[in-house]
Amino acid sequence: MPDLGHPQSQAREWFEPLLVVTIMVTSLIVNRDRDFSLFPGRGDDLSESLMKREDEFGSSSSRSASPDGPKNSVDLQRSESGPIDSAKLNIPSRILQKFPFLVEMFYWALNFVAYSMTKKIGAGLYDRYGGHAVTEMAQDHGIAILNIEHNSPLSIFFPVTEVDFQQYLLNGHLGVMTIFNQIYSLVHIPGTVAFLSWYYYVAPNFDTFAIVRRTMTLGNFAAFAIFSFYPCMPPRLLPESFGFKDTVRQEHAESVWVGGSNVNQLAAMPSLHFTYAFIIGCTFLYQSGLLQRLRGGRGMRSPLTSFAYVLSGIFYPILVLSVIVATANHYYLDAVVATFSVTMSFLCNRLWLILLPIESFLLKLLRLRKPRPSTRRVSAPERSVGALEGMA
Incomplete structure (x- = not known):
């Protein structure tokens, strides 16, 4: 077996x-x-905390990502309005x-549940139409x-x-x-979770974070x-005559996130890796303040x-594009389709707002109060950057 570089750790x-x-x-x-304190009567006052945050919403209404202003902010719609006695909150x-x-x-x-359902659908189609037929398709x-x-x-x-790019790395660039x-x-998975955690903290306001999250979800x-109804074999699974090598899954060293029962192996189109990477890259560009400068604003x-954000x-x-192609997990067109998918998802991200009544119903059913997000509680320079004004 040719040297394909070191596979992933058994750990x-x-x-x-x-x-x-x-x-x-x-x-x-x-x-x-x-x-806010978990224990009532220890100096916290939810009413005061929420009123302080309401003042933040009011003072930055011109920066809201919602065209209708902060009154239509997603987090405000999902929670009860007005301050309440913190002592009355259940645990x-x-x-x-x-x-x-x-x-x-x-x-x-x-x-993740939705993705699991697509695997079930894929498995059902696989069984219904014959495994070999779906694989050949x-x-x-x-x-x-x-x-x-x-x-x-x-x-x-x-x-x-793709195969030339992989062979170039395998012949003399095994370290890469x-x-x-x-x-x-x-x-x-870990990288995307880390990004969402970071952006929840540094986003100019919750509306801006919500746009990114809704875009990624859509x-x-x-x-x-597409996975369910357009099965696509990744390059690494094509016949050997095409010359691709499975560099990630050598022997049994595949990642728990990219192998076995955790993934749909015939889901190359579009690339979820690049879907996330493109959203993250666009978010970095937005955070740089470049858009504001191009509009004539003051960064x-x-x-x-700003340069570090643009470079990132x-x-x-x-x-990520280099990684998914070099490891023979995706084609270039998988990333192209992902780019168009992300663009459409961004333009249509507010579709998720139709689920707000369902969320409100579940909150009442479970006797829960929707928490106010802590996204706004960041440093003044971060808040001053502004939001995706009028773009979603």
Whole structure:
């Protein structure tokens, strides 16, 4: 067997889940409501805390990402209006108010449930139409993608084939391939969880964070739908005659996030890795203040900080694209489709607001009060950057 670089560590089975749990616990602590106590009568006053936050909403209404102003802010719609006596909150509501990031964790648990459902649908279709038929269909789709990329007029946009790029790294750049093998799983789940945790803390306001989260969620569901009805075999599973090598899953060293029963193996189109990377990159570019400067506004960040954000916004998607292609997990067109999917998801992200009545009903049924997000409780320079005004 040729040298494909070092595969992922055998410690993956405990290290990667531990890493995700560590990130989540850290997020809960960092994003906690510091003005609220879990125990009533210990100096906290929810009414005062909420009124302070209402003042923040009012003072920044011109920066709201909602066209209708802060009164239509997603977090405000999802919670009861007006201050209440903190002593009247039940224990679960107090926990939610103290650790509002729990709500975001719940939403991503629902995402995982939705993805599990697509696997069930895929398995059902696989059984109904015969496993070999679905596999052949997925293989045909993968081969068709390669033909579109390299045997059609579109080939001018893809001057380097996927297999040539992989072979270039395998022949003399095994150190880079080893790094790519490690990155492939870590950027997908742990990296995305870390990003959401970070942006919940630094976003100019909760509306801005909610736009990013809704866009990512809608991008997920768009990908899930395509996975279910357009099976596509990744390059690594194509016949050996195509020359691709499975560098990540050498022997039994695949990641718990990218192998076995945790994933749909015939789900190359679109790339969820690049879906997340493109959203994260765009968020970095927005945080840089570049859009405000291009509109003639005055950036509130130092040139060095702005440059770092711009560099990260460009570099990160390119890095992820290089990783998914070099490891033979995706085609170039998988990333192209993901880009269009993210764009449409951003433009349509407010579709999720139709679920607010269901959320309100569940809160009443469970006798819970929706916590006010702690996103606004950041430093003044961060709040001054502004929000995605009028863009969603």
